[in-house]
Amino acid sequence: MNGAHDLGGMDGLGPIDYEVDEPVFHAEWERRVFALTVAMGFYGAWNIDMSRHARERTPAAEYLSSSYYEIWLSGLERLLDEGGLLTRAEIDARAAALRAEEN
Amino acid sequence: MPALLAKDAPAQLRKGGSARVAPKGLTEAPAKFAPGDRVVVRNLNPPGHTRAPRYIRCKTGTIDRDHGTFVFPDTHAHGKGPSPQHVYSVRFTAREVWGDDASPRDAIYIDLWDDYLESAQG
Numbered sequence: 001m002n003g004a005h006d007l008g009g010m011d012g013l014g015p016i017d018y019e020v021d022e023p024v025f026h027a028e029w030e031r032r033v034f035a036l037t038v039a040m041g042f043y044g045a046w047n048i049d050m051s052r053h054a055r056e057r058t059p060a061a062e063y064l065s066s067s068y069y070e071i072w073l074s075g076l077e078r079l080l081d082e083g084g085l086l087t088r089a090e091i092d093a094r095a096a097a098l099r100a101e102e103n
Numbered sequence: 104m105p106a107l108l109a110k111d112a113p114a115q116l117r118k119g120g121s122a123r124v125a126p127k128g129l130t131e132a133p134a135k136f137a138p139g140d141r142v143v144v145r146n147l148n149p150p151g152h153t154r155a156p157r158y159i160r161c162k163t164g165t166i167d168r169d170h171g172t173f174v175f176p177d178t179h180a181h182g183k184g185p186s187p188q189h190v191y192s193v194r195f196t197a198r199e200v201w202g203d204d205a206s207p208r209d210a211i212y213i214d215l216w217d218d219y220l221e222s223a224q225g
Contacts (some may be wrong), residue, residue, distance in 0.1 A: 049179040
């Protein structure tokens with residue numbers, strides 16, 4: 001698909017911000033999103049190409065304004081929803097409950 | 104693919120995965136091209152998944168290396184089977200890709216599947 005992920009040769013995205021001693025994860029939630037994605041991959045409901053395509057299908061404007069692991073989370077939620085493992089409403093309800101716990 | 108048991112996870116993660124067909128017990132496919140062949144990338148605009156970057160469509164390059172037989176992501180991403188086929192490292196000059204203002208010395212190598220390519224005329 002001619003999606004926002006196909007960035008090669010695109011201008012207007014600004015300079016690449018190189019970090020010295022860049023950590024693998026910039027926040028604890030990123031570590032968790034990565035682990036969830038890998039663990040669900042081993043569950044066997046989809047293959048790696050399906051999960052790449054799920055990330056690509058993040059709406060273009062959202063894709064370009066999302067961080068790397070936000071895109072991974074978007075793809076995982078799409079696969080869970082489409083695969084009938086969790087509904088979008090269940091994901092949103094859980095996120096709202098966790099947000100309420102924090103406050 | 105069977106679900107992974109927790110006890111097997113550390114070993115599996117260390118080993119990683121591969122899209123090569125041999126470890127999956129799939130049959131090797133015949134290669135359509137050989138190193139040195141001139142190829143042009145087909146003008147593919149599939150609504151689904153592809154690993155052919157947009158900027159390389161319709162560009163002409165040279166097969167640099169044959170990596171062997173791999174699962175084809177364009178079908179595999181849609182549950183249409185692995186369609187095993189050869190993947191090549193294809194060399195494109197920077198000027199072929201980006202025009203006359205690009206460096207005459209630079210080139211880009213892109214891994215491309217057999218179904219993305221056709222023989223370049225002349």
